[in-house]
Amino acid sequence: MLSNINVKSMPISLKEDIDMENFMIGTYFAKFPANIPVAKLAPAMAVEQSTGTWIPVPGETEEVRQKHVAKVVALYEVPDYEYIVPSDVKIRNYIIQIAYPIVNFGSQIAMMMSTVVGNISLAGQIKLIDLYLPKKYVEGFKGPKFGIAGIRKLLGVPKRPILNNMIKPCTGYTPEVGVQLFKEAALGGVDIVKDDELIANASFNTVEQRVKLYMEAEKEIYEEKGERTLYTVNITDDIPKVFENAKRAIELGCNAIMVNFVATGLPVLKALAEDPNINVPILAHMDVAGALHMSPEYGMSSHIMLGKLARLAGADIVVHPAPYGKATVLPEKFSRIAMNLSFPMYHIKPTFPMPSGGITPANVPQVIKDLGPNIVIGSGGGIHAHPQGATAGAKAFRQAIDATMSGVSLEEAAKEHKELAASLTAWKDPFSIVGKK
Amino acid sequence: MLSNINVKSMPISLKEDIDMENFMIGTYFAKFPANIPVAKLAPAMAVEQSTGTWIPVPGETEEVRQKHVAKVVALYEVPDYEYIVPSDVKIRNYIIQIAYPIVNFGSQIAMMMSTVVGNISLAGQIKLIDLYLPKKYVEGFKGPKFGIAGIRKLLGVPKRPILNNMIKPCTGYTPEVGVQLFKEAALGGVDIVKDDELIANASFNTVEQRVKLYMEAEKEIYEEKGERTLYTVNITDDIPKVFENAKRAIELGCNAIMVNFVATGLPVLKALAEDPNINVPILAHMDVAGALHMSPEYGMSSHIMLGKLARLAGADIVVHPAPYGKATVLPEKFSRIAMNLSFPMYHIKPTFPMPSGGITPANVPQVIKDLGPNIVIGSGGGIHAHPQGATAGAKAFRQAIDATMSGVSLEEAAKEHKELAASLTAWKDPFSIVGKK
Numbered sequence: 052m053l054s055n056i057n058v059k060s061m062p063i064s065l066k067e068d069i070d071m072e073n074f075m076i077g078t079y080f081a082k083f084p085a086n087i088p089v090a091k092l093a094p095a096m097a098v099e100q101s102t103g104t105w106i107p108v109p110g111e112t113e114e115v116r117q118k119h120v121a122k123v124v125a126l127y128e129v130p131d132y133e134y135i136v137p138s139d140v141k142i143r144n145y146i147i148q149i150a151y152p153i154v155n156f157g158s159q160i161a162m163m164m165s166t167v168v169g170n171i172s173l174a175g176q177i178k179l180i181d182l183y184l185p186k187k188y189v190e191g192f193k194g195p196k197f198g199i200a201g202i203r204k205l206l207g208v209p210k211r212p213i214l215n216n217m218i219k220p221c222t223g224y225t226p227e228v229g230v231q232l233f234k235e236a237a238l239g240g241v242d243i244v245k246d247d248e249l250i251a252n253a254s255f256n257t258v259e260q261r262v263k264l265y266m267e268a269e270k271e272i273y274e275e276k277g278e279r280t281l282y283t284v285n286i287t288d289d290i291p292k293v294f295e296n297a298k299r300a301i302e303l304g305c306n307a308i309m310v311n312f313v314a315t316g317l318p319v320l321k322a323l324a325e326d327p328n329i330n331v332p333i334l335a336h337m338d339v340a341g342a343l344h345m346s347p348e349y350g351m352s353s354h355i356m357l358g359k360l361a362r363l364a365g366a367d368i369v370v371h372p373a374p375y376g377k378a379t380v381l382p383e384k385f386s387r388i389a390m391n392l393s394f395p396m397y398h399i400k401p402t403f404p405m406p407s408g409g410i411t412p413a414n415v416p417q418v419i420k421d422l423g424p425n426i427v428i429g430s431g432g433g434i435h436a437h438p439q440g441a442t443a444g445a446k447a448f449r450q451a452i453d454a455t456m457s458g459v460s461l462e463e464a465a466k467e468h469k470e471l472a473a474s475l476t477a478w479k480d481p482f483s484i485v486g487k488k
Numbered sequence: 489m490l491s492n493i494n495v496k497s498m499p500i501s502l503k504e505d506i507d508m509e510n511f512m513i514g515t516y517f518a519k520f521p522a523n524i525p526v527a528k529l530a531p532a533m534a535v536e537q538s539t540g541t542w543i544p545v546p547g548e549t550e551e552v553r554q555k556h557v558a559k560v561v562a563l564y565e566v567p568d569y570e571y572i573v574p575s576d577v578k579i580r581n582y583i584i585q586i587a588y589p590i591v592n593f594g595s596q597i598a599m600m601m602s603t604v605v606g607n608i609s610l611a612g613q614i615k616l617i618d619l620y621l622p623k624k625y626v627e628g629f630k631g632p633k634f635g636i637a638g639i640r641k642l643l644g645v646p647k648r649p650i651l652n653n654m655i656k657p658c659t660g661y662t663p664e665v666g667v668q669l670f671k672e673a674a675l676g677g678v679d680i681v682k683d684d685e686l687i688a689n690a691s692f693n694t695v696e697q698r699v700k701l702y703m704e705a706e707k708e709i710y711e712e713k714g715e716r717t718l719y720t721v722n723i724t725d726d727i728p729k730v731f732e733n734a735k736r737a738i739e740l741g742c743n744a745i746m747v748n749f750v751a752t753g754l755p756v757l758k759a760l761a762e763d764p765n766i767n768v769p770i771l772a773h774m775d776v777a778g779a780l781h782m783s784p785e786y787g788m789s790s791h792i793m794l795g796k797l798a799r800l801a802g803a804d805i806v807v808h809p810a811p812y813g814k815a816t817v818l819p820e821k822f823s824r825i826a827m828n829l830s831f832p833m834y835h836i837k838p839t840f841p842m843p844s845g846g847i848t849p850a851n852v853p854q855v856i857k858d859l860g861p862n863i864v865i866g867s868g869g870g871i872h873a874h875p876q877g878a879t880a881g882a883k884a885f886r887q888a889i890d891a892t893m894s895g896v897s898l899e900e901a902a903k904e905h906k907e908l909a910a911s912l913t914a915w916k917d918p919f920s921i922v923g924k925k
Contacts, residue, residue: 099658100686101658101659101660101686102657102658102659102660103656103657103658104656104657104658104868104869104872104873105813105814105846105869106869106873107873108656108657108868108869108872108873109872109873109877110655110656110657110661110665110669110872111656111657111660115657115660115661116660118660119657119659119660120660154690154691154692155659155660155686155687155690156688156690157689157690157691159725159726159729160726160751161688161724161725161726161730161748161751161752162686162688162724162725162748162751164748164751164776165685165686165724165748165751165773165775165776166686168751168775168776168778168779169685169686169748169751169775169776170685170774170775170778171778172775172776172777172778172779172782173774173775173777173778173782173809173815173816173817174778174816175782175816176782179779218547219540219541219545219547219548220539220540220541220545220547220548220552220556221536221538221539221540221541222538222539222556222592223538223539223548223552223553223555223556223557223592224547224552228547232547248602248606248607249537249538249592249599249602249603249606250592251593251598251599252594253591253592253593253594254591254594255555255591287598287599287602288596288598288599289596289597289598289755289758289759290727290755290756290758290759291759292596293598293755311598311599311601311602311606314598314599314601314602314605314606315598315753315755316752316753316754316755316756317753318726318727318730318752318753318756319727319753319755321726321727322726322727322728336602337607337610338602338605338606338607338609338610339601339602339605339606339609340609340610341605341607341608341609341610341611341786342605342609342616342780342786342787342788343779343780343787345609345610345612345613345783345786345787346782346783346785346786346787348783349778349779349782349783349786349787350779350780350782350783350786350787351779372610376542377542378610379610379611379612380610409542431541431545432541432542432543432545435541435545435546435547436541436543436544436545436546440546
């Protein structure tokens with residue numbers, strides 16, 4: 052299950068005089084040449100991200116500083132040299148924590164990002180590795196409308212992991228082809244069918260066309276399987292079209308939506324979630340996030356954008372990379388994202404983590420062991436490329452989920468379920484091309 | 489002046505059968521362990537960013553591939569090994585170019601980003617280092633409403649660099665304090681006064697309050713100096729407030745706006761630029777961009793977001809880091825951004841580059857030598873911390889600009905201009921704290 056480290060992203064140390072209620076705390080990893088006086092530079096960076104610039108200006112009075120200046124609240128060197136720094140150490144590593152007065156930006160995301168990432172992201176080798184959000188800041192947000200409990204209620208699935216299928220191929224197919232893939236997957240027991248992030252309102256396959264066909268199919272399939280299927284249609288687009296796509300989809304009866312929220316920007320996700328007319332769950336897709344988090348020395352850690360901020364902005368489900376298949380993520384970073392989506396966060400509902408990227412039924416016991424059952428399991432090729440077809444692919448996943456929830460091994464369950472057996476035979480080490488297990 | 493390399497970001501090589509009109513070409517720098525078969529992996533990555541997934545699926549037919557698959561059009565190893573790779577080479581470097589069919593995403597930014605950055609940004613050590621935009625894609629965009637020529641016309645300044653001042657302190661002051669700073673700077677000859685990126689519609693200093701006071705002051709100052717001053721009020725906010733802030737500012741007579749476009753996302757900038765009611769220039773601020781571009785091995789190069797895409801989305805002026813002062817940017821990257829803002833790009837107007845970050849009058853000859861006169865020179869502290877006050881600070885800049893445009897050295901000009909002389913005496917090496925010149 053989830054580890055407990057840093058669960059609420061509390062600052063690792065504080066000056067005693069900091070009023071926690073009124074400050075957001077950014078934690079940074081930074082590297083500087085060995086001769087830089089970081090004890091002077093770090094406060095200068097804090098000042099630059101609030102009241103000041105590189106030189107004192109007349110308007111930066113004591114009163115202005117009192118209320119609005121950002122402060123370094125912790126500065127640690129790693130390792131913790133006390134006297135002699137070895138002469139071969141050319142670069143020294145630091146953890147810096149800066150407290151920002153929330154009055155400077157208020158309860159909004161865009162100006163907060165300009166403050167805690169903003170120009171500081173241009174200051175050299177520096178990465179935002181955590182963000183503490185005080186209650187007063189979070190109070191201005193609504194978060195997810197549905198969250199884990201709301202989606203479980205919609206689907207009538209109280210405990211087990213939810214099964215999601217992304218339609219594959221990613222793009223280039225017609226709505227008529229898509230609805231066949233939708234039907235096959237849904238019939239096999241998929242709870243949520245999503246578009247791939249690479250198809251949205253395309254000229255050859257529009258949101259409107261897909262929603263009409265898929266939602267009609269959803270009704271038929273409900274008659275047959277007795278379970279509802281959510282369809283998260285990808286409404287990603289520029290403004291205002293992204294909002295028009297969402298509204299049109301809902302008018303046509305779509306029961307969920309999906310947005311590539313890093314590509315559109317967090318404010319688009321937040322506006323969708325805050326719109327009272329958008330009364331369906333929102334699935335937020337991770338693509339583009341790697342450009343922000345993959346460097347160990349620049350940008351911001353994955354759990355900030357894909358965890359805390361996506362949830363704060365109102366995502367009901369967040370797709371994030373899983374360490375079992377084709378995605379490139381450390382297991383501890385994977386868990387950290389899921390943790391930030393679901394740990395207690397004032398009044399904000401927990402969001403469903405949706406691990407994704409080359410997952411097959413063989414990975415189901417491990418993903419449940421790693422994150423617990425409050426997850427959406429995402430599979431594309433693992434369903435559509437099943438040797439017996441997509442319906443069998445979905446069945447194999449449901450069989451794997453049910454077995455794991457009942458404490459039965461997959462090998463044991465496969466003896467009674469031919470779909471699961473076929474899946475386990477097909478996929479043992481599908482990612483050998485990239486040198487991974 | 490600007491270098492000519494890679495001016496239009498044309499692909500460095502092409503398969504002869506690629507139809508350039510219908511493809512966008514992303515150029516990536518990537519590092520892989522020496523034993524990875526990159527000749528196989530690169531096409532797999534291209535397929536993943538279009539029709540396919542890690543395994544063939546039934547829906548990915550020949551017809552789908554024909555129209556929609558992305559293709560590797562160039563793959564180079566750097567250096568170009570032909571036979572033996574030395575045994576101590578553990579990591580090999582590549583330039584990979586992938587052509588994406590524009591039909592997959594259409595003329596929009598969000599889905600284009602999901603395609604060319606998207607999940608590929610999660611694929612390891614890979615950085616998007618250039619982006620070729622075909623005419624058919626760009627045709628769907630309007631670009632800047634004003635651009636360089638439009639702003640020069642508004643200001644009545646045909647040739648010389650435009651002088652911009654960002655009000656300092658960055659935040660924490662009242663509108664009443666702000667208008668004094670505005671007046672002092674504008675009176676000295678600043679053409680455009682901008683808010684700092686750290687203040688927008690703050691509780692202690694709203695957009696409405698600032699616009700009312702500053703625009704009243706602008707009229708008074710026009711009587712006195714005979715030159716117009718643009719005020720770019722920072723409207724950055726979440727959606728829909730960012731649009732409400734813009735509309736309210738314009739209703740109140742504001743003659744320009746500013747947005748932290750990386751913090752809000754490019755779609756917000758584009759929607760502002762496309763709104764016919766927003767009939768004033770838009771200044772786009774760079775903050776947060778460092779999180780995308782600062783790593784040499786991940787994310788995307790600075791000239792893509794701060795150059796090409798900001799311009800495509802409609803920025804009239806883009807603030808970007810200058811290599812003369814506190815900002816951390818290579819001179820060649822600095823020039824590349826400016827180049828991408830202003831080189832010929834179909835019907836899209838050129839955008840003003842606005843170098844910024846610790847610039848003082850002493851840097852004026854160099855910045856004009858590096859970028860030419862079609863620039864906005866940004867200065868905050870260099871004006872507000874002038875020993876004789878902000879009006880003198882602005883005069884010193886105008887004196888430096890006029891001298892440089894007339895071929896007169898600053899030392900010579902300072903003999904006749906006490907403001908310039910005082911500035912040159914005050915600031916010789918203000919950035920020694922960070923070990924820079």
